[in-house]
Amino acid sequence: MNVAQTSIHPLHQARVNLGSGKRILIVDDQEAVLLFLQDRLEQLGFVVSSASNGMEGMRLLQEHSFDGVLLDLEMPVMNGLTMLRELRKQTNDVPVIVMSADPTRTTMIKAIEAGARDYLTKPISNVILKYKCLRLFA
Numbered sequence: 001m002n003v004a005q006t007s008i009h010p011l012h013q014a015r016v017n018l019g020s021g022k023r024i025l026i027v028d029d030q031e032a033v034l035l036f037l038q039d040r041l042e043q044l045g046f047v048v049s050s051a052s053n054g055m056e057g058m059r060l061l062q063e064h065s066f067d068g069v070l071l072d073l074e075m076p077v078m079n080g081l082t083m084l085r086e087l088r089k090q091t092n093d094v095p096v097i098v099m100s101a102d103p104t105r106t107t108m109i110k111a112i113e114a115g116a117r118d119y120l121t122k123p124i125s126n127v128i129l130k131y132k133c134l135r136l137f138a
Contacts, residue, residue, distance in 0.1 A: 018044045022067035022137055026050045027057035027083065028099065029075040033122070037070055040129055046137065054078025058086060066094055068137030071116075073100040073107060081114055088115040095136045099124065 024046045026037045031052075038048045049064070051057040055078045057071070069087075073080035080098055087096070098111040101122040108119045118132050 018134055018138055020045055020138060021047055023047045023049065023065065024068045024070065024133070024137055025057060025060055025064075025066045026070045027052075027054060027075070027080065028070070028072035029053055030072070033072070033099075033124075037124070037129070040126060041070075041133060044130060044133065044138075046133070054080060054083030054086075057083055061087065061092060061094070068133065069094055069096045070120075070133075071096050071098050073098055073102070073111065081110060084111065084114045084116060097132055097136060 024041055026034055026041070026048060027050070028034050028037070029052050034050045034052075038050060041048050049060060049066070051060055053075045057069070058078070060066075061069070071080045071084060080100075084096055084098065087094070095117045096115065097118045097120055098116040099120045099122055100107055100111075111119060117136055120129065120132065
């Protein structure tokens with residue numbers, strides 16, 4: 001069988017197409033987290049861009065259209081809660097999932113009140129990440 005005749009296994013093909021090429025922005029100051037999330041989301045078929053702080057994230061959101069945002073709450077320059085509030089002031093209703101290593105209800109409530117649609121606690125479970133991203137972004 002030559003390269004042109006090679007086929008993709010149907011189950012692999014289904015996995016790849018779940019995100020249908022939708023654009024996701026990941027905003028997190030930890031490079032390891034960015035790489036982990038980018039790898040997982042690209043496996044689901046999403047097109048991923050990233051920023052290392054809220055200011056960068058806001059700039060990207062002004063320059064490009066995104067179908068979803070994964071947003072860390074604790075970052076330098078502009079934290080995630082401030083970025084989320086600024087985003088909502090601009091009436092941008094892109095779905096946002098906030099991420100934090102702080103699992104307290106207070107943090108989650110603040111993020112939801114600011115306009116987040118969901119919340120992930122670090123370390124992030126692959127299964128929960130997949131479920132929430134496909135539910136909100138696909």
